[in-house]
Amino acid sequence: MVVSVEEHVVNLVSDTTKELLRVFADNVVESSEVTSGLTRIGEYELHDLVILDSKSFGVIIRVDSEAFQVLKGVHDRPEVALVRLGEIKGKIEKKGNAQDRFKN
Known part of the structure; x- marks a missing residue:
């Protein structure tokens, strides 16, 4: 789940581990995988x-x-x-x- 976006960095929370992850926006894709x-x-x-x-x-x-x-x-x-x-x-x-x- 996307938490916030800071310029070209996306902060998201893993739905499996509940960890906060920081990734480059270019590396993020939408997924319907469960x-x-x-x-x-x-x-x-x-x-x-x-x-x-x-x-x-x-x-x-x-x-x-x-x-x-x-x-x-x-x-x-x-x-x-x-x-x-x-x-x-x-x-x-x-x-x-x-x-x-x-x-x-």
């Missing part, structure tokens, strides 16, 4: 970054009753795949860290 209301299956939830196999990963963009829709990390085009719980190899933690060459 969500299932689910945000989690097992240990995986909406917006998790997940490992699919040794060469691919993705982010969960929708949770259905028995599977996830995952936006895969393909470099040349967007690809959305329907992935069952057993096909996910693991989750990449959101709170990662990195160090520079001086270990800072």
